[in-house]
Amino acid sequence: MITGSIVALVTPMQSGSMMVDWAALEVLIEWHVEQGTDAIVAVGTTGESATLNVSEHGKVIEFVVDKVGGRIPVIAGTGANSTSEAIELTQTAKKVGADACLLVTPYYNKPTQQGLFEHYKAIAAAVNIDQVLYNVPGRTACDMVPDTVARLSRFSNIVGIKEATGDVSRIDELKTKCAPDFAFYSGDDATAREFMVKGGHGNISVTANVAPKLMSEMCAAALRGDSKKAEEIDSNLNLLHCALFVEANPIPVKWAISQMGMMENVLRLPMTTLSEEHQKVVEVALKAAEVV
DSSP, rough: OOOOEEEEOOBOOOTTTOOBHHHHHHHHEEEEEEEEOOEESSSTTTTTTSSSHHHHHHHHHHHHHHHTTSSOOOEEEOOSSHHHHHHHHHHHHHHHSSSSEEEEEOOOOOHHHHHHHHHHHHHHOOOOOOOEEEEOOOHOOOOHHHHHHHHOOOOSSSSEEEEEETTTTHHHHHHEEEEETOEEEEEEEHHHHHHHHHOOHHHHHSGGTTOOHHHHHHHHHHHOOOOHHHHHHTTTTHHHHHHHSSTTHHHHHHHHHHTTTTTTOOOTOOOOOOOHHHHHHHHHHHHTTTTO
């Protein structure tokens, strides 16, 4: 089971060409390994999966797998609102050596709970790789309820869920209903510490992009049951948890990383750069966490 601080890694891009900045991506990968990040999610929401074409998507996953070189696990974001496309992306991830895949609920088309079950069942049957469900109704207009998750947890290669509702109480119901070896990951930095203290196994994090060492230490403390230490570390990150969502992710986090000098502040349309009125908010949070 993958546990701990799992960064939802940004995808750096070059100004002008708007192509993937492979040199900057390698720098970020090495930095995360050195700083103690426990695993990397490549091409998730924070990695601008929605603006990469299928070919680019596969190339970024392959690049991350290659540069990590087995030092920490790589989870490939392979979700789509088309089941056939999700299968294609998941097959690619398996081919290039990803350790697992993260599959967001189908967005925009608003499937029923039975539709969600059949979607994930089809992917699990098509590709023999560990798969993590991803529930983020705030972005998808689709909430996968605990009963559906419980049904899916019985498939041998559906191994966990990233729960990004921010409703910490959900983990109690999920733990009661899901298979005993099923993994629970927070997808909400602001509530991740509490989620792990209540029995979660890790945090798939935006904040870890700019404060990987602190997030790793906080997760480790929470997972070993040291609530006091986890809270102490998390208190330094609270402003950052909020500031990195002052505009739609990954707008603020890309600006933040650029201020740290690790990549250009470039996003593909329809995402635009962080507005001047919010830059000060993110800057204050970065200083509070002592990462700049």
